[in-house]
Amino acid sequence: MAARGARGGAQQRIKGWLTALMATSGLSGHEGPVRRLLAKQLSELGISSHSDRMGNLIATLPGDKSAPSVMLFAHMDQLGLVVRKIEVSGLLRVERVGGVPEKALPSQAVRVSVGKGRTIPGIIANKSHHATQPEEKYKVLPYSDLYIDCGFRSAAEAAEAGVVVGAPIVYAPNVLEVANSRIVGTSVDDRAGCAVMLEVARALKGNAKRSTLHLVFSVQEEFNLRGAVTAAQALNPDIAIQLDLILATDTPDMTQRGDVKLGGGPGISLYSFHGRGTLNGTIPHPALVELFEKTAVAEKIPLQRSAHIGALTDSSYVQVTGTGVACIDLGFPTRYTHSSLEMCDLADLEGLAKLLVVGISRIDRKFSLDRDQYLE
Numbered sequence: 168m169a170a171r172g173a174r175g176g177a178q179q180r181i182k183g184w185l186t187a188l189m190a191t192s193g194l195s196g197h198e199g200p201v202r203r204l205l206a207k208q209l210s211e212l213g214i215s216s217h218s219d220r221m222g223n224l225i226a227t228l229p230g231d232k233s234a235p236s237v238m239l240f241a242h243m244d245q246l247g248l249v250v251r252k253i254e255v256s257g258l259l260r261v262e263r264v265g266g267v268p269e270k271a272l273p274s275q276a277v278r279v280s281v282g283k284g285r286t287i288p289g290i291i292a293n294k295s296h297h298a299t300q301p302e303e304k305y306k307v308l309p310y311s312d313l314y315i316d317c318g319f320r321s322a323a324e325a326a327e328a329g330v331v332v333g334a335p336i337v338y339a340p341n342v343l344e345v346a347n348s349r350i351v352g353t354s355v356d357d358r359a360g361c362a363v364m365l366e367v368a369r370a371l372k373g374n375a376k377r378s379t380l381h382l383v384f385s386v387q388e389e390f391n392l393r394g395a396v397t398a399a400q401a402l403n404p405d406i407a408i409q410l411d412l413i414l415a416t417d418t419p420d421m422t423q424r425g426d427v428k429l430g431g432g433p434g435i436s437l438y439s440f441h442g443r444g445t446l447n448g449t450i451p452h453p454a455l456v457e458l459f460e461k462t463a464v465a466e467k468i469p470l471q472r473s474a475h476i477g478a479l480t481d482s483s484y485v486q487v488t489g490t491g492v493a494c495i496d497l498g499f500p501t502r503y504t505h506s507s508l509e510m511c512d513l514a515d516l517e518g519l520a521k522l523l524v525v526g527i528s529r530i531d532r533k534f535s536l537d538r539d540q541y542l543e
Contacts, residue, residue, distance in 0.1 A: 266505050383395060429502055
């Protein structure tokens with residue numbers, strides 16, 4: 168009974184942190200509200216933190232200096248839009264920030280930031296069905312043809328409300344609890360990773376026998392995938408563990424992509440590559456693959472394997488900082504990625520946190536990063 172209660176406690180903590188984080192807007196390059204919330208959440212755990220010039224939030228848990236140092240990181244930003252033009256009518260034209268799926272945009276509710284923590288609601292317009300011609304019904308409009316309606320009657324009224332060119336826009340924050348401990352919401356990518364990091368920090372802060380652990384909540388991942396690089400350059404870790412989504416493939420439209428199931432446990436990426444213009448990816452260091460696979464077996468944590476093209480994380484650039492960093496991507500299965508409502512499973516998040524706590528605790532002074540010690 169005690170074990171079940173402990174697991175439930177971790178899951179409830181993660182749920183609480185995740186819910187608060189998803190309710191907070193933080194477009195790439197405008198992460199301030201999320202950063203301040205995370206700093207507060209860390210402070211409540213008795214952990215101090217600081218920000219670098221990029222806006223990354225960094226906290227260090229000192230440990231054995233003779234063991235390889237670890238940087239555990241997840242990005243706090245989210246994708247969205249910025250105002251490109253304010254029409255005379257008061258309607259807003261936009262540019263996208265990050266991999267925004269254009270087919271999922273029309274009729275979505277949004278929030279436009281107008282400074283000092285204030286936002287105003289709006290909607291991405293969708294042409295009235297009654298006036299839609301047959302040839303238009305199956306056409307996806309490019310984002311440049313879309314506009315946002317906040318109810319303004321003129322450009323002057325929009326300006327008076329605080330809307331300016333460059334104003335950040337995100338999906339209206341939303342959180343839904345559905346069956347089987349599953350959570351649906353805005354920016355599961357990667358506020359779920361941030362929530363897991365908080366649980367890891369809570370569990371490891373009193374363990375001085377482990378290696379030094381740097382916690383980095385990074386910025387601008389959705390924009391240019393390099394927000395964590397400045398932190399890695401400053402911290403110079405030996406190991407970097409990145410937390411982000413793993414594509415769930417258990418829906419009819421995704422079955423050909425792999426065998427990752429929502430609720431099937433945390434995931435480990437064995438290969439990632441972005442083939443659409445950004446030629447980069449991550450092939451994990453074999454020492455870290457062995458570490459987390461053996462930890463999963465020992466702790467009876469189901470660990471799902473993923474390999475795919477089409478996604479990319481900050482680890483692709485962190486791995487080539489300094490003289491090279493041993494990197495791995497771990498994560499949680501997620502459905503409907505980059506849409507206004509993504510889905511994850513709290514049990515997977517809890518399993519990921521446990522995998523990290525135990526795995527990181529096993530990185531001691533005897534832990535080797537010599538590739539030739541690992542048979543491949």
